[in-house]
Amino acid sequence: MTEAGRLLYEHFGYQSFRPAQETLISALLEGRDALGIMPTGAGKSMCYQIPALMLPGITLVISPLISLMQDQVRALKAAGIRGAYLNSSLTWKQYLLALENARQGVYKIIYVAPERLESEEFLEFARSVEISLIAVDEAHCVSQWGHDFRPSYMTIAPFVEKLPRRPVLAAFTATATPAVRDDILTHLSLREPEIRVTGFDRENLTLRVLRPADKMAALQEFIAQHPEDSGIVYCSTRKQVERVTEKLRESGVSARAYHAGMSERDRRENQNEFLFDRVRVMVATNAFGMGIDKQNVGFVVHYNMPKNMESYYQEAGRAGRDGSRAECLLLYGPGDVHTAEFLIRSSLEGLEPETARRRETMEMEKLEQMKRYCFTPGCLRHYILGYFGEDSPERCGTCGNCMARQNIFAALRAGPRRKTGEKSLYELLRSIRKDYADRSSLPPELIFSDRTLQAMASEKPQNEHDMLQIPGVSPVKYQMYGKVFLKAIQRNSHRRSGLE
Helix, strand or coil, X not given: CCHHHHHHHHHHCCCCCCCCHHHHHHHHHCCCCEEEECCCCCCHHHHHHHHHHHCCCEEEEECCCHHHHHHHHXXXXXXXXXXXXXXXXXXXXXHHHHHHHHHCCCCCEEEECHHHHHCHHHHHHHHHCCXXXXXXXXXXXXXXXXXXXXXXXXXXXXXXXXXXXXXXXXXXXXXXXXXXXXXXXXXXXXXXXXXXXXXXXXXXXXXXXXCCCCHHXXXXXXXXXXXXXXXXXXXXXXXXXXXXXXXXXXXXXXXXXXXXXXXXXXXXXXXXXXXXXXXXXXXXXXXXXXXXXXXXXXXXXXXXXXXXXXXXXXXXXXXXXXXXXXXXXXXXXXXXXHHHHHHXXXXXXXXXXXXXXXXXXXXXXHHHHHHHHHHCCCCXXXXXXXXXXXXXXXXXXXXXXXXXXXXXXXXXXHCCCCCCCHHHHHHHHHHHHHHHHHHHCCCHHXXXXXXXXXXXXXXXXXXXXXXXXXXXXXXXHHHHHHHHHHHHHHHHHHHHCCCC
């Protein structure tokens, strides 16, 4: 067993490394920079915590959230590792004491907020000690193309340049498009780094999108179908969090709320109730979840459509971290777009006009891509992986859309209920429409009108060109729904001609 493997087992109880961990750890121990893009639950923290134990000096971990730092340090102490955090939750006296302890070599790992790097007191401390490694967590925050750009992350590279000796740099994030990866490499000034992208696919997650007429009823029904599971329900606004929490508790669901408008004490209490399984459902804004290491989350529901795919997939990825099957459900409503647009524009207040204009254009495009996800009739997994630049089969067979498609074709293979006559084909087309309508919570006539279905049954189109001649079948509707109807008509014609 290697020294890294021994430490992995002694401190964290794991018998072996996960994909990419050992490669990244080896690179850092050899003095090379590294970039790890690894989905939630892939073990990013191990990639810098193990080297921190083996390198001679201190490891600085730059992290964006106070709650994330506190949870990480608590976990380190439980593993027998000396760690500390330096952030605004400390009093000035506590902060100075922590710095002095660090100078004396008490801590191997210190978590700091990026804003702290601009402090003269901290810079003086950093120049006076041996820093072997700087790890940048949630590295996508350095990119203006990312979903959570934070200007304070731009201070990291200048901070490193002020140190008497450049330490090894490592950057980690769960989600990053190619443009974001390029920004991470550039803005952090990584030098010929070892880059590992372990893939964005989480095969144990079942992805679903519903567009229900009554979101609360759909949510309550979904939770009732998972009586033993712990889960997170994400809402776009604090008001929505309070309302959903109240409704769930009225229906007998053990639920707590979490949002930035609550006191630190209340947030901490509710978070602990959820982490220690005394509460089954956490209803929260996106302020909850980053760095939360709860392995047994059986479902994540988005009560509102997020602003972008990065946020959605990162939050959905908090389900099934133990590798067990878990469900990720998005409940879309027309008002979600307006809410997202409002949140985007609110986030731009105070920026220079030209900067605000560029960011608004970019954020609105991301929102449009998120909306397309909610309406695609294709494979949801394929859509997500394609967004992040990863090739994948056109059908996964396990997402909500793929399973609905399989159900439709199972019905087609069973054949029409009536043996002969055009009426049986018409009824078959109506049953397919009903399946789409039930799954999407759309009025059936919005998919195809009865008159259009009657024309299909009468004309029996056999290819795309024929379908587009049917009144009511536009190119857009053909791409969204028409292919399945065409397949049904073709199969019906083959049966009647004895080809099947």
